[in-house]
Structure formats: structure tokens, C-alpha cells
Amino acid sequence: MTSYKLRCSISGHEMDVRGLVSAVFPEGALVSVSRDRTGRVWVPNSSPDKGFTEMHCMSGHSNFVSCVCIITPNETYPRGLIATGGNDNNICVFSLDQPQPLFTLQGHKNTVCTLASGKFGTLLSGSWDTTAKVWLNEKCMMTLQGHTAAVWAVTILPEQGLMLSGSADKTIKLWKAGRCEKTFTGHEDCVRGLAVISSTEFFSCSNDTSIRRWLVTGECVQVYYSHTNYIYSLAVFPNSQDFISTGEDRSVRLWRGGECCQTIRLPAQSIWCCCILPNGDIAVGASDGIIRVFTEAEDRVASAEELQAFEDELSKATIDPKTGDLGDIKMEDLPGREHLNEPGNRDGQTRLIKDGQKVEAYQWSVSDDRWMKIGDVVGGSNQQTSKSVMYEGKEYDYVFSIDVNEGGPSLKLPYNVSDDPWLTAHNFLQKNDLSPMFLDQVANFIIENTKGHVVGPAQPGGGDPFTGEGTRSGRYIPGSNPNPSVPSGVADPFTGKGAYSSAGLKQTPTNIYFPKTDGVTFDQANxxxxxxxxxxxxxxxxxxxxxxxxxxxxxxxxxxxxxxxxxxxxxxxxxxxxxxxxxxxxxxxxxxxxx
Known part of the structure; x- marks a missing residue:
């Protein structure tokens, strides 16, 4: 059986790629959307170049773009339309020839996180506001109400006018003419993805690490296990039997005959989305902002140099035991490198070895008949404590997981002990378009998990006038001791409270009420x-x-x-x-x- 190998890596987005879909036009093209607030259309390069070129960049959202789908071509738009949903609660609808939306659909009260299209231009959307909505052209035709938590996934069945929605309330609902006809229960956590098999069957995936196959009559006919963390997306091959899945365990997995036949690890933690191209290639989008395309076709496989570079990047990644299928790790019980002389039992099998004071993870590749290094194992459940943690291509002392959304994925926060935790928290919130209300919470999380100490005496507390929240007192330098020589009364430039110094160095600004000489922006203020x-x-x-x-x-x-x-x-x-x-x-x- 042939296996998928890297065809190319597509760079262009500046943040996580959250949605992918195969385009109707041009042939072989795909559309991606990202946290960087843009959507992009990519077209395949002519042979022998196996990559893709950006044809078109779409802007129109004022916040993260979360999802994308293609609206079926019609007489007015023979190339189809592109619909994108975002954290600004809006849906933007684009043509393929202009960067600004033709029109914007407004009505949801929270993030639009999933979209699906049906016949005659019908569009179905799901939102964190617990509803799904049905749109036709520029009008909301009906609102589907019944879920008690965010609607993470929607799809439209090919016949009978049936629609499906999956929710953080752990259920899937079947809708007809705006009414809930059936509720499917079985998943033990948020339902994150849905994929149509036929007019009578569909797949679902969940944060509970399982994939389920359902009949529309209500029966769950099969449960698939292989992933070790949240599963975010599914895509079904044209034969309606084989499929792919992606998740928070750094992998895309291929399923044939009900079994996981190939596991492809990526050098990024969250593999958010996937789609299958008309030629059978698969594309996946990840938290490092890169789209990667994999192929079975030998003539489209990347060069030996590109394959080696991809493997090298993967080998330098770090693995948190919490997010991998590694189990409890006892250093003293691990074998040495000689353990890699024994072949694996199945594709994707992982094996840990001890190399000095390091723990390395390897994955068995059936197609290559060898163990491939997939990273170094470090840290515990919430933090990685290696002094050299690789994240998105850079080294950090720590990489934290920060949970910000109900039922949502963790965001990664890299941190070095020489950094100011408050400045790091501020930059993290600004980068991820999060409310400054979280400043104290995130900064204190960093401080607590790096066992920091107060430098300088604590100042009287009070409300932060920018966020309305209580403010910190004292400057925390992880791993240092209290230093009474640091001057007190120097205002934190973000909260206006507490003693502030940089990396333990004394600083006495000329104007202690406005110590920061460049501008600081806030998304909201009291x-x-x-x-x-x-x-x-x-x-x-x-x-x-x-x-x-x-x-x-x-x-x-x-x-x-x-x-x-x-x-x-x-x-x-x-x-x-x-x-x-x-x-x-x-x-x-x-x-x-x-x-």
C-alpha cells in the first residue's frame, strides 16, 4: 500500500491556519483562512515545481478568521463564491476576483466558527452563540436553536434537506425545515467536526479523541480510536469510505477500511484543519501558520532535500507528555538507543528512548521501514521545563498552554525567564486579540508556574483603570531573590500600579507616572x-x-x-x-x- 509523503509546505499566513477548502476554480486550487484575519487562494504551480502560489488575498474581517467554505457555482457566479466566518461574529462572502467582500452576513452574536454550503446557494453557519443559521444570498432564512453550548461543526446532507450541527454540549442534532428531528448522543466531550459519507451516513470527531460513524436514523455504527488528544477536523475521500483526521496531537491520520493506516506527525502542536484536493492530495493547516500538502503520487513528492529538512524540523520539536500517546514516563525504566534496532509493529507506533539525560520520541514508518525521530520529550502537564524548548522555530525556557475559550483549544504562550511576565502577558493578549481583562490572570499564571519571587516591596492595591480589574503589586523575576534596592513606586506601564523594573535592573524614569515613552494601545478601557x-x-x-x-x-x-x-x-x-x-x-x- 502506498503512503503519503510531503509534497510542499506553503508559507504566507502570519498566524494559525484555521480553515482549508478545495476551490472550484482554478483547477487544483485551495483556499485557506487564518488568525491573521485574511483568507488566501493558492494555485498549484506548473510542473516541475510542486508548490503553490498565492493568487488572491481576501480581507474584510476585523478579527480572526475561523472557517471557510465554497458556495456552489451558479449562473451569476460560475466560479462559485467563498464564505468566511470570523471572531468578529460576521460572515464575509467573496468572489474570486476582488479582495473585499461582496457582502457581509450579520446576525450571530458571537464567533462564527463553522460553515457549510448546500444546493442553490444555501449557507449554514454555526457559532459560539449556541445557534446555527441558514442563509440564502444576503438573508438569514432561519435560526436553528436547541444546543446549550457553542456550535463547533455544521454540515448539509446531500438529500432530503437535512442539516447537522455538532456542539460543545457533546451532542449532534439533525435538522429539517428548521426543526430538530433527532439528537445524537455518545461523545463524551465537545463535538468538533462533521463530515458527510452519504445521504444516510456521516462521521463526527470530538475532543474525547474518538471518531464516530453514524446513521441518520440515530445509530452509531462504529467508533474509531487512534488520536491521543482533541480531534479538530475530518475530510472524506470520494470513495466515501476512507478519510483523514487532524488534531491537537500534532498529527494527520489516514484511515482505510476502518483502521488508521498512516500517521503523519508535524512540527506544530495544533493541526486545525484539512481538505482533500481533486487529485487525491491532502492539505492540512497548523498553528505554525504553514499549510502542508502531502501526496501519494511519486512524481509530486518533494525533493530529497526538502524531505530531509521536514524530518529535521520534526526531530527538533518538543513533546509535552500530556499531548502525546506517551503514557507515564519513568526515566530510569527507559531503554537506550539500541531499542531502535527492533522494528515497529504498526505505522505511527511511538517509542521512547533514553539518550543521556534526554528522552527522545521516535515513530515507526512502515513505508520507510525505520524509526523517525519526532521530537524530544520535556516538561509536565502544563509546562515544558527544558532549558531549550523549541516552539514555532525558536527556543524558549517554557511553553505554556493557556485555555481561553469554553470547549476551545489551548493557546501556546512561549516564555523565557529573562522576560517580564507582564509584558509577555500583554503581548500574548494583543497577539491573540484577547481582552486586556485577562492581563492579571495570564501574568500570574506565568509567575506561579515559573516559581517567581517579588522584587521590591508591594504597593497598595486598587482597580486598574484600564481593565477594571485588581492590579499586581511587585515585579516578578523568575528564579531571583527579593531585591530591596529596586526603587518602589515605579508604575507598571500597563496597569499603572506596582513596582516595575526590567530584568532586575534598576530603572528610574524621568516621569514616574508615564514611564513608557512609546504608545501602548488597549482594546478596551474604563x-x-x-x-x-x-x-x-x-x-x-x-x-x-x-x-x-x-x-x-x-x-x-x-x-x-x-x-x-x-x-x-x-x-x-x-x-x-x-x-x-x-x-x-x-x-x-x-x-x-x-x-
Whole structure:
């Protein structure tokens, strides 16, 4: 039996690739969407180049793009349309010849995370708002209500007008004409993907690591196990029997005759999505922003140099025992490298060996008749403690898993002990378009899991005027001891509270109330709390620096116009901005020095 090998790696997206679909036009093309807020159309290069070239980039979402599907061609759009759903709660519909959407479908109250298309231009969407919606052209025809948690997966059966939805409430529902006809139970965790086999059968996959085959009459006729972590996506081959699956265990798995016949490991933790191209090649999208295409056809396999580079990258990855099929690891019980002289029993079998003080993981490849290194095993359930953890091609002291969504996947947060945990947390939230409300929670998670210590005395607490949450006190340097010589009263540039220093070095900014000289942006802010703090500072300022009441009122109007999106206040004037600048020049010695 032939096996799939790497055809090419497609780079272009700047963040996780969250959705893939085979395009109707051009021939052999595929469409991808990403956390970088874009969708892209990729066309195959002419032989002998086995790669793909970006033909088209689509923008229109104001947040992550989570899913994509092709709307069936019609007389008006003979090449079909592309629909994308995003974390901005919207669905954008594009043609293949312009980067901006033809129209935007609005109606969901939370992230649109799954899309499917049917006959006559019907579009089905699922959302974190617990509903699915049926759209035709630019109109919502009906809302499917019944799930009690996020709808992670939807699909449309080819006959009888039947629709399916899978949810974080662990159930699958069958809908007809807007009514729930049947509820399928059996999965023990969130249902993440659905795939049609025929008009009477379908597959589902789940966070419970299983794939199930169902009859639309309600019976589960088979359960498939091989993955060792969340399973995110499924795609069925044209023969309607064989399929592929991807998940959080760094793998894409091929299934033939009900058995997993090949496991392909990738050098990225989350393999979010997959699709099957018309020529039988498979494409997968991952958390490292790369699309990888695998093929059975010898003439499309990557060069020996590219295959070796892919294997080298894989061998340098790190494996958290929690996310791999490795079981409990006892260093003293592991065999040495000689264990690799014995052949494996099945494709994808993993074997651990001890090499000095390192634990290495290998996978048996039936097609190559050898053990391939798939990474170094480090860390525990939540953190990786090797001093050289590779993540997305860079080395870190730690790589944390941060859970932010109900039933959703973990986000990876790389961290070095020389970094400021608060700055790291801020950058993590900004990169992933998360609310600054999480700043304390994420920073404290880093501190606790790196066993940090306070540097400098704790300052009085209080509400952070930017987030409305309590603020930290003290600067944490992982692995260091308290250092009383670090000056107190130096404001954290993100919360305005607590002692702040960089990598343990003393810093005394010239203006301790505005220690950061470049701009810091916030996705949201509490104007009333910011104003209350400014009034407090103004009340403690020396008479010659105290701002008059009318000035404070102008600043308040300025804050409202900036912080409140729906405010009726006009845009700030240059005079108001100058007033704010004047307020930043309070001298040392006011009440601000104790904030």
C-alpha cells in the first residue's frame, strides 16, 4: 500500500491556519483562512515545481478568521463564491476576483466558527452563540436553536434537506425545515467536526479523541480510536469510505477500511484543519501558520532535500507528555538507543528512548521501514521545563498552554525567564486579540508556574483603570531573590500600579507616572475609572500644577470620545490633546507617587 509523503509546505499566513477548502476554480486550487484575519487562494504551480502560489488575498474581517467554505457555482457566479466566518461574529462572502467582500452576513452574536454550503446557494453557519443559521444570498432564512453550548461543526446532507450541527454540549442534532428531528448522543466531550459519507451516513470527531460513524436514523455504527488528544477536523475521500483526521496531537491520520493506516506527525502542536484536493492530495493547516500538502503520487513528492529538512524540523520539536500517546514516563525504566534496532509493529507506533539525560520520541514508518525521530520529550502537564524548548522555530525556557475559550483549544504562550511576565502577558493578549481583562490572570499564571519571587516591596492595591480589574503589586523575576534596592513606586506601564523594573535592573524614569515613552494601545478601557484616577491625582497636585475644573471636564470629554465606541462625543480637538499632555507633566511628589 502506498503512503503519503510531503509534497510542499506553503508559507504566507502570519498566524494559525484555521480553515482549508478545495476551490472550484482554478483547477487544483485551495483556499485557506487564518488568525491573521485574511483568507488566501493558492494555485498549484506548473510542473516541475510542486508548490503553490498565492493568487488572491481576501480581507474584510476585523478579527480572526475561523472557517471557510465554497458556495456552489451558479449562473451569476460560475466560479462559485467563498464564505468566511470570523471572531468578529460576521460572515464575509467573496468572489474570486476582488479582495473585499461582496457582502457581509450579520446576525450571530458571537464567533462564527463553522460553515457549510448546500444546493442553490444555501449557507449554514454555526457559532459560539449556541445557534446555527441558514442563509440564502444576503438573508438569514432561519435560526436553528436547541444546543446549550457553542456550535463547533455544521454540515448539509446531500438529500432530503437535512442539516447537522455538532456542539460543545457533546451532542449532534439533525435538522429539517428548521426543526430538530433527532439528537445524537455518545461523545463524551465537545463535538468538533462533521463530515458527510452519504445521504444516510456521516462521521463526527470530538475532543474525547474518538471518531464516530453514524446513521441518520440515530445509530452509531462504529467508533474509531487512534488520536491521543482533541480531534479538530475530518475530510472524506470520494470513495466515501476512507478519510483523514487532524488534531491537537500534532498529527494527520489516514484511515482505510476502518483502521488508521498512516500517521503523519508535524512540527506544530495544533493541526486545525484539512481538505482533500481533486487529485487525491491532502492539505492540512497548523498553528505554525504553514499549510502542508502531502501526496501519494511519486512524481509530486518533494525533493530529497526538502524531505530531509521536514524530518529535521520534526526531530527538533518538543513533546509535552500530556499531548502525546506517551503514557507515564519513568526515566530510569527507559531503554537506550539500541531499542531502535527492533522494528515497529504498526505505522505511527511511538517509542521512547533514553539518550543521556534526554528522552527522545521516535515513530515507526512502515513505508520507510525505520524509526523517525519526532521530537524530544520535556516538561509536565502544563509546562515544558527544558532549558531549550523549541516552539514555532525558536527556543524558549517554557511553553505554556493557556485555555481561553469554553470547549476551545489551548493557546501556546512561549516564555523565557529573562522576560517580564507582564509584558509577555500583554503581548500574548494583543497577539491573540484577547481582552486586556485577562492581563492579571495570564501574568500570574506565568509567575506561579515559573516559581517567581517579588522584587521590591508591594504597593497598595486598587482597580486598574484600564481593565477594571485588581492590579499586581511587585515585579516578578523568575528564579531571583527579593531585591530591596529596586526603587518602589515605579508604575507598571500597563496597569499603572506596582513596582516595575526590567530584568532586575534598576530603572528610574524621568516621569514616574508615564514611564513608557512609546504608545501602548488597549482594546478596551474604563473611562470612568481612568477619570476618577486623574481626579485623584489632580487633587494631590501642588496648587501651581493643579488643573482647573473646566480642564478636567475637557479631559473627561476627550476620554469619552476615545474610550466609548458609541459615544456621541465629537472627535478630540488639538486643544483637548494638549490639555491631556499638560496633565502628564505633574511633578514628582504628588499622590501619584504612591499609586
Amino acid at each position: 473611562a470612568s475609572q481612568i477619570m476618577a484616577k486623574l481626579k485623584e491625582l489632580n487633587g494631590g497636585a501642588p496648587p501651581e500644577h493643579k488643573l482647573p475644573e473646566e480642564t478636567m471636564e475637557s479631559i473627561e470629554r476627550l476620554l469619552l470620545s476615545v474610550c466609548v465606541p458609541d459615544s456621541s462625543e465629537p472627535p478630540p480637538t488639538i486643544q483637548e490633546i494638549n490639555l491631556l499632555w499638560k496633565a502628564s507633566l505633574w511633578p514628582e511628589g504628588t499622590s501619584a507617587s504612591h499609586s
